[in-house]
Amino acid sequence: MNKGLSMVSIDRLSVLTGNANRKLAEDICDYLQIPLGDVTVDRFSEGEIRAKINQDVRGRDVFVVQPTAPLPNEHLMELLIMIDALRRASARRITAVIPYFGYARQDRKDQPRVPITAKLVANLITTAGADRVLTIDLHAGQIQGFFDIPLDHLFAINILIQYFIPLKLENIVVVCPDVGGVKMARAYSKRLNAGLAVVDKRRINDSKTEVMNIMGDVKGKNVIIVDDVIATGSSLLEAVGAIKQEGAKQIYAAITHAVLSGNSVERIQQSPLTRLITTDTIFLDPKKKSDKIEVLSVADLLGEAIRRIHHEESVSSLFD
DSSP states (O other), X not given: OOOOOTTSOGGGEEEEEOSSOHHHHHHHHHHHTSOOOOXXXXXXXXXXXXXXXXSOOTTOEEEEEOOOOSSHHHHHHHHHHHHHHHHHTTOSEEEEEESSOOSOSOOSXXXXXXXXXXXXXXXXXXXXXXXXXXXXXXXXXXXXXXOSSOEEEEOOHHHHHHHHGGGTOSSEEEEESSGGGHHHHHHHHHHHTOEEEEEEEEEEETTEEEEEEEESOOTTOEEEEEEEEESSSHHHHHHXXXXXXXXXXXXXXXXXXXXXXXXXXXXXXXXXXXXXXXXTTSOOOGGGOOTTEEEEOOHHHHHHHHHHHHTTOOOGGGGO
């Protein structure tokens, strides 16, 4: 990706953001070499969200950078209200840039009387007035089909892999924490020329799992566990403990979205995990920082995708 945006028609492109991850939006604008758009997103006295676009966006190509990160309800509503304000301000095209798409874990009806929240949120974003969506590492690939507008789905794999190449680790095994993530794990193992293993686990409830078996050889190996999101950390740390018992050497985790709720950071700090490698799709609260957590930026990836979308160029080469 070539940094530098004399190629971008600055008078027709705007990047705006709410309160979810302003630092990421600023870094994207640094890549694009344009100023961050002027928008006010605050609260009325009773807590309702108020948004005002403080610049002319008529006929402009507008990208709203807003992950539905903690706090998800607040940030989702900020996104919807900003999109509505832009639509009413006659923006030519509105792209919702959602680095972390929340409400994605309920992507199908797997129990009686439960919602499909991923589809609900897709409908809300479309109804609000978004013309397209740009996101990274969806929890489930089929969520792309929940949108009736174009969606560009990027992957953080190349960013995360760049961390491991200089380490020159030997005898690497990529571990998938559940069978649903085998495709992602296979992509990592192919790029790293590594072996592949799968953790067979049983989910006890929404926040706790039990490792039943490890399918594959991890003894004496350097292990990289890959996944799309870490919330409480229970699944990851259960897998780390089981893998360590099987005789693994160093254990890394490469996980795109770091929700890190509850006391997950403290648990990671006390675990046998060597390091958690993640990205800034979600703003990491300074209180959650740890010497075991390394944050890599997706700003250049998103910035290049925005540049290509703005110029009506293909983004498929970003997947390579």
